[in-house]
Amino acid sequence: MTAIEQLEAAVPVLTATLRQHWSTGQGKRVRDIVWSLYGGSHLVDLGWAISGLDDALARAVGAAIQARIVVGATIEPLLQTVLEESGELARYEEAAGKIPDHLPVPYPPPVSSAGELRELADALDILYPAD
Numbered sequence: 001m002t003a004i005e006q007l008e009a010a011v012p013v014l015t016a017t018l019r020q021h022w023s024t025g026q027g028k029r030v031r032d033i034v035w036s037l038y039g040g041s042h043l044v045d046l047g048w049a050i051s052g053l054d055d056a057l058a059r060a061v062g063a064a065i066q067a068r069i070v071v072g073a074t075i076e077p078l079l080q081t082v083l084e085e086s087g088e089l090a091r092y093e094e095a096a097g098k099i100p101d102h103l104p105v106p107y108p109p110p111v112s113s114a115g116e117l118r119e120l121a122d123a124l125d126i127l128y129p130a131d
Contacts, residue, residue: 018086
Protein backbone atom coordinates (compact mmCIF):
# COMPACT_ATOMS: atom_id res chain seq x y z
CA MET A 1 0.00 0.00 0.00
CA THR A 2 1.41 3.42 -0.95
CA ALA A 3 1.81 6.30 1.50
CA ILE A 4 -1.17 8.09 -0.08
CA GLU A 5 -3.35 4.98 0.19
CA GLN A 6 -2.39 4.61 3.84
CA LEU A 7 -3.30 8.24 4.45
CA GLU A 8 -6.61 7.82 2.61
CA ALA A 9 -7.37 4.87 4.91
CA ALA A 10 -6.46 7.01 7.93
CA VAL A 11 -8.64 10.00 6.96
CA PRO A 12 -11.81 8.68 8.69
CA VAL A 13 -9.94 8.10 11.98
CA LEU A 14 -8.32 11.54 11.89
CA THR A 15 -11.59 13.22 10.93
CA ALA A 16 -13.62 11.48 13.63
CA THR A 17 -11.03 12.33 16.27
CA LEU A 18 -11.00 16.00 15.34
CA ARG A 19 -14.78 16.13 15.04
CA GLN A 20 -15.62 14.42 18.32
CA HIS A 21 -12.54 14.80 20.52
CA TRP A 22 -10.80 17.98 19.36
CA SER A 23 -10.54 19.34 22.91
CA THR A 24 -9.27 16.16 24.61
CA GLY A 25 -5.65 15.20 25.13
CA GLN A 26 -5.49 12.94 22.08
CA GLY A 27 -7.52 15.36 20.01
CA LYS A 28 -5.21 18.27 20.84
CA ARG A 29 -2.22 16.18 19.83
CA VAL A 30 -3.82 15.24 16.51
CA ARG A 31 -4.79 18.88 15.90
CA ASP A 32 -1.18 19.99 16.33
CA ILE A 33 0.17 17.33 14.00
CA VAL A 34 -2.47 17.64 11.26
CA TRP A 35 -2.26 21.44 11.16
CA SER A 36 1.52 21.25 11.00
CA LEU A 37 1.42 18.72 8.17
CA TYR A 38 -1.25 20.79 6.38
CA GLY A 39 0.55 24.09 6.32
CA GLY A 40 4.04 23.12 7.34
CA SER A 41 4.46 26.17 9.56
CA HIS A 42 2.95 25.49 12.98
CA LEU A 43 4.99 25.14 16.14
CA VAL A 44 4.61 21.60 17.42
CA ASP A 45 6.08 20.11 20.57
CA LEU A 46 6.62 16.78 18.82
CA GLY A 47 7.50 14.82 21.95
CA TRP A 48 4.22 15.87 23.54
CA ALA A 49 2.19 15.50 20.36
CA ILE A 50 3.14 11.90 19.60
CA SER A 51 2.76 10.60 23.14
CA GLY A 52 -0.44 9.20 24.59
CA LEU A 53 -2.16 8.19 21.36
CA ASP A 54 -4.13 4.95 21.22
CA ASP A 55 -3.03 2.35 18.67
CA ALA A 56 -5.48 3.22 15.89
CA LEU A 57 -4.85 6.93 16.24
CA ALA A 58 -1.08 6.46 16.39
CA ARG A 59 -1.25 4.47 13.14
CA ALA A 60 -3.39 7.16 11.49
CA VAL A 61 -1.03 9.94 12.57
CA GLY A 62 1.92 7.83 11.44
CA ALA A 63 0.33 7.40 8.03
CA ALA A 64 -0.15 11.16 7.73
CA ILE A 65 3.44 11.87 8.73
CA GLN A 66 4.79 9.21 6.38
CA ALA A 67 2.72 10.55 3.49
CA ARG A 68 4.02 14.09 4.10
CA ILE A 69 7.59 12.79 4.15
CA VAL A 70 7.20 10.63 1.03
CA VAL A 71 5.09 12.84 -1.23
CA GLY A 72 5.27 16.27 0.38
CA ALA A 73 2.62 18.93 0.08
CA THR A 74 0.56 16.92 -2.41
CA ILE A 75 -1.24 15.44 0.62
CA GLU A 76 -2.65 18.82 1.63
CA PRO A 77 -6.00 18.33 -0.18
CA LEU A 78 -6.59 15.17 1.88
CA LEU A 79 -5.65 16.99 5.07
CA GLN A 80 -7.89 19.90 4.10
CA THR A 81 -10.76 17.43 3.83
CA VAL A 82 -9.99 16.23 7.36
CA LEU A 83 -9.92 19.81 8.64
CA GLU A 84 -13.12 20.81 6.85
CA GLU A 85 -15.19 17.73 7.71
CA SER A 86 -14.08 17.72 11.34
CA GLY A 87 -14.99 21.36 11.95
CA GLU A 88 -11.36 22.40 12.46
CA LEU A 89 -11.38 25.01 9.69
CA ALA A 90 -14.49 26.57 11.21
CA ARG A 91 -12.80 26.68 14.64
CA TYR A 92 -9.76 28.28 12.99
CA GLU A 93 -11.94 30.90 11.29
CA GLU A 94 -13.63 31.68 14.61
CA ALA A 95 -10.23 32.20 16.27
CA ALA A 96 -8.96 34.24 13.31
CA GLY A 97 -11.97 36.56 13.63
CA LYS A 98 -10.78 37.56 17.11
CA ILE A 99 -7.20 38.41 16.09
CA PRO A 100 -6.19 41.70 14.43
CA ASP A 101 -5.10 41.28 10.81
CA HIS A 102 -1.48 42.22 11.50
CA LEU A 103 -0.99 39.33 13.95
CA PRO A 104 -0.63 35.61 13.22
CA VAL A 105 -3.47 33.37 14.36
CA PRO A 106 -2.23 31.06 17.12
CA TYR A 107 -4.27 28.05 16.11
CA PRO A 108 -4.31 25.39 17.25
CA PRO A 109 -3.39 26.83 20.64
CA PRO A 110 0.23 26.10 21.53
CA VAL A 111 1.10 23.83 24.44
CA SER A 112 3.23 26.62 25.93
CA SER A 113 1.59 29.50 27.77
CA ALA A 114 1.73 33.08 26.52
CA GLY A 115 4.27 33.85 29.27
CA GLU A 116 6.50 30.95 28.23
CA LEU A 117 6.32 32.09 24.61
CA ARG A 118 7.22 35.67 25.65
CA GLU A 119 10.26 34.34 27.51
CA LEU A 120 11.23 32.32 24.45
CA ALA A 121 10.88 35.45 22.27
CA ASP A 122 13.10 37.39 24.71
CA ALA A 123 15.74 34.63 24.58
CA LEU A 124 15.56 34.60 20.76
CA ASP A 125 16.11 38.38 20.69
CA ILE A 126 19.26 37.88 22.78
CA LEU A 127 20.61 34.95 20.77
CA TYR A 128 19.61 36.21 17.33
CA PRO A 129 19.33 40.02 17.40
CA ALA A 130 17.78 41.70 14.39
CA ASP A 131 20.30 43.16 11.94
